[in-house]
Amino acid sequence: MTSASNSPKSPVEDRVATGVEGFDNLIEGGFPRGDLILLAGHPGSGKTMFSSQFLYTGAIQYGEPGIYASFAENREAFLRNMRRANMDFESLEQKNLFRFIDFVTVKEQAIDAALATIMAEIDSLKASRLVIDSFSAMAQAFSEKIDARIVLHTVLGRMTRLSKVTTLLIAEKQLGSESLGGGMEEFVSDAVLVLTQSMERGHMRRHFDIVKMRGTGASRARLTYDITEHGIVVHPSLEAHPAARVYSERVSTGVEGLDRMLSGGPYKGSTILVMGEAGTGKTTTALQFMMRGAANKERTLYVSYEESQEELIRQALGFGWRINDHIENGLVRIASFFPEPYNIDNIFADTRKLIDEYQPTRFVLDSLTSLERAMSDDEFFRVVRRMESRFKGEGVTALVTARNTDGGLPSDFWVSSLMDVIVSLRQVESESALRRALVIFKARGLPHDTSIKEFEIGPKGIVVEEKFADIEQILGGSARRPARVQAWSDAFSGAPRQSRSGAKG
Amino acid sequence: MSFNLRKLGVAPLPVAAILALGFGVFGIGEELIFPSVLLEVILNVFLILAISVVVARISVKSFFSTGSLNVLLLGTAVLAFGTMATLGGAVSSIDVNKGIAVYGFGAITAGGLHLASAVLTYRGSPRRATRLKLRAGACYIGTITFLTTLSVLAIDSILPASFGEPGSIIQRASAATTVLLFTISAILFSRVYLRSHNPILYWYSLGLWATAVGFLSFFATKGNGDPLLWTGIASVCVGSIYFLFSILAVPNLRSNRKPPEHLS
Known part of the structure; x- marks a missing residue:
């Protein structure tokens, strides 16, 4: 048996690491040693997997023996299931780092004996970690609920704290129910985790x-997780935090005319939303932003949710931009x-x-619309807000694109309030041709040109030209000239006029 | 504008023509001399120049929208005439003949540009020009600069004084050429009007006719303040007013759009 004294202790003094990827760093390195943790969850949510990882990590990485007391599953089934997740508990048993105690058929009268057995095994193995799976199954053996409560309060609570055994108490959470287990466990436990x-x-x-x-500064934000072939992986969300620093330095978007409209460019650390219909040049703008960063020796991370790397490289080559060189x-x-x-x-x-x-100084996300489709509104808003706050705090200038298919104004895009700069690109029908219009809807803290300018996607990328002269209704998508100018143009076009009734002159 | 007003609009032309005939050919009213530089300046600035600026402005806006050169030429023509008429009026307060010369330069240039515009309009389907601002600047500023240079040359007596001498061969040739240019322009625009029935063209072509009649009077004038001169001035002013009417005459087009659903 491997002595606990010969193996490294858990990374933080008096903390017990779980070994669940993405979780330990959220709870200051692990559970406080000797705590009673309630792990509740729906059937199939991964409670057994989580608790097994807890025991396996303890044994393998820290030499801390652990006990799995099962009131629901027999030993063979457990070992077989864990082998599939690449956790060989059999070999740990041989090394006296693990023991499985099968209490599947325990009745009420034998509960005391079961608890005594658990204590004996803890002493025998010098176990530091214990999993009871599950208290719900154990509690069913009691004819009176009060008895289960007594066991929980007096026996388990004292047992684990006095012997400094960190205990995971598994409880079932019924689908559609808000209560955890028997409804009493969470009051006794030092920590409550719900899957x-x-x-x-x-x-x-x-x-x-x-x-x-208790005793841990853990985030109360809802996390997401997956059950992979390597066990449970927790995905911590981006933490929103107020910007540690405000930057007054300006950066270039890569589009000169746009920089001029922003009186020199957006502030470093800004989040720029480029919004438009399909084909208006959003990705081209993003590529230009990236290429300008490369020209300035800045690192740019381009995250594309719509096109592959090869497609983007090919698109950039069309403008003479050799992205491959900058990737290299x-x-x-x-x-x-x-x-x-x-x-x-x-x-x-x-x-x-x-x-x-990678620690980029520029970031591109193309596009937010693809992201929005894959998550709930609430989650999407939180993600965007956290992303924006992180980048602002770190001085990363971000350019994100979004598609509006119904011709709506950027203000209709409900996360636009999080953006520092909003640029709208539109296609405009004018005289039987499609022209492109660019307008800055918002530029937080920046004087900016509010005129609607025409732009072209030329051989070298986007070029902003002059503002639309004497044309109205551009934002409506179908531009037209003021009536008098239109009439003047029509009159001197020389074309025969169709017969119209009611013409006055 | 009502159809009756359009009918009435034609009326001043034959009146002016008859007056010109009476004063010029039959010598009626030869003693009615009324030189008034002040009145000329007022009419030139507050009527001719003001309206020419309005027409030039709408023409350049139209040019920026369509890129049609005929519209730019038209705007340049009226601007040239308006500015030179004003400058000529101002110079007349110092030297009448030089003022007439300056006025003449503007008129003949305007006539030429109007003819060019009329030809392009008559032929139809004007091409869309590129570098719009550059072309507009070259036309407007370039033309004014050129005419101003000529005017300075005239004022400094570098150009022959007979350019502005009423009754001189050069002055009459200049006036005759101007009449011819405006007349042909008026004919062409009138034909376009008959094709399109556009009220804008109706009034604009009338304006050109009135200006042509005015210059016909200038052709026959014998001296400053004579009835022919005032007939000419009146006719040119009527022409400017017709140009203004052309701007105001926005056709009431039949709409092809459907009413909003909640109103249908």
């Missing part, structure tokens, strides 16, 4: 809530994802990793 599952947009989403955690010298990184409700958490986790590793 839930729900259908969102046709796909199963898993949520992780830290409802209670590390100034540009492109990541392509195709968000759907079932993979959105992984995408966020991957994106956050990229940001943490």
